[in-house]
Amino acid sequence: MSEHVVRVQDLRKTYRGGLEALRGVSFDIGRGETFALLGPNGAGKSTVIEILEGYRDRTSGEVSVLGVDPHRGGLDWKARLGIVLQNTGEAPTASVRELLAHFASFYPRSRDVDEVIAAVGLSEKAKVSVRKLSGGQRRRVDVALGIIGRPELLFLDEPTTGFDPEVRRHFWDLIRQLQAEGTTILLTTHYLDEAAELAERAAIIVAGEVASVGPIDDLGGPAARVPIVRWREGDAMHEERTDDPGALVAGLYARGGEPDRLEVVRPSLEDVYLSFLGDEARRVTEAGNAA
Template identity: 65%
Template sequence: MTPQPVVRVRDLTKTYGRTTALHGVSFDLEPGETLGLLGPNGAGKSTTIEILEGHRDRTGGEALVLGTDPRHGGLDWKARIGIVLQTSAEQGTSTVREQVAHMAALYPRSRDVDEVVAAVGLEAQASTRVRALSGGQRRRVDVALGIVGDPELLFLDEPTTGFDPEARRRFWDLIRSLSGDGTSILLTTHYLDEAAQLSDRVAVVTEGRVVAEGRPDEIGSAAARTPLVRWSDAGGRHEERTADPGGLVARLHGAGAELRDLEVVRPSLEDVYLELVAEAATS
């Protein structure tokens, strides 16, 4: 039998008085998959996530998380879910290990505390009070708290905001290892390179609608994904979009052109994303 999606969303709507935040959002998250939910501020990402976590009621449509309507999810259901919010871990007097151990005790099935602390790269800081950690280290505590209950599904909301580049890449390695262990992950991020690195698929949400969904290298129009070749010669500066940039460069050289400043620009996920958002704003 085909496994059921970990998250199934169909025609999800949410209104606040006369304001509609979600206009029929639909997507699936498959077992063991990482789905990047992308969109500008106010697009409806946070509203969608809060509905799926059971923290906000929907106005219409269908939402199933681990086979359960989030509105009716009990303690057993919540124990199967890990949540890493945008806000950092509390900065109290407890140590890293104490805080993770306290969270582990709340779950019927939890991971080994010391293994979790090591997995997030805080083994050397296990006896350090959380308030004494750097911002990036506190964020790792957030992740430890989110995964110590051994969740089947992990919600990551802007997980690397404020990270320096080195800390972000270490965090990416951690998320890849969780995904490799079979954890299903729903990720929201404003960093498009992060989404491209971590996501098996992405869904772009803008103005409360999903405007594109698919692998990071397949969303958007064919034109938006077509490489751009730029060069200079005696006639000035030129550029041309082509699906065969190598062939174009070979033809230019074959024609005897003296090329300068030659570059082949392959559109990134960010390029395609910005075009999708711009198109949605004018449609």
């Protein structure tokens, strides 16, 4: 893609007391692309997002969002953005339709309110107070507010937190619809299957630095994608990475038939992601995924 909607070069953020939240982060996002920002809690993802949205100043580095420095972005620039925050505070007493109609009036070319309500699966709740909705339904209202202004760039910060699996799949369909319309999307998520399903490219941020950036299937480089052969001999489990798992398996068969618990594993996005984390961060992430 020739046109970059987001450009970040050597972005740094140091807080009072010397805490370095970001240490030279660089990436870009092309027009119409869905880009995922991945990393454990405390890695710096939220700081990056807040700087791109214009809500937090940077210490140094170059940032351009829709051709504008976010630090200088005015109301016209902000009207081109859609933002779905991770936490949105107390729910209002207005109905779903009243709330969306109110927000739609702020934008010069907003989407049809009823079409947006239908798109997020809330048509039957259109006249219900947002405060009376379930947590998952309120999250869908958040998404509706993020897209009502027909944004050129949509920020989705953990958008499906609290969704059950069926609702999450419906949300993915909505994102695909936005992608087909040419919306550029910056997604942060702890669901790695979500990133793999929706994003073309991603950056993994660890301790304020970009550990890897590129197409989803290329993150970590060729070495991270080498297949793993696992098998059991006696009481011991064996594991070997190899570019030719077929030859290794054939050799094991030749030594005495099929080994016990033989499997060939091709590393997933989760495997690659975890390989960049320290032992403690890996433990916390794995515990969270198992919860």
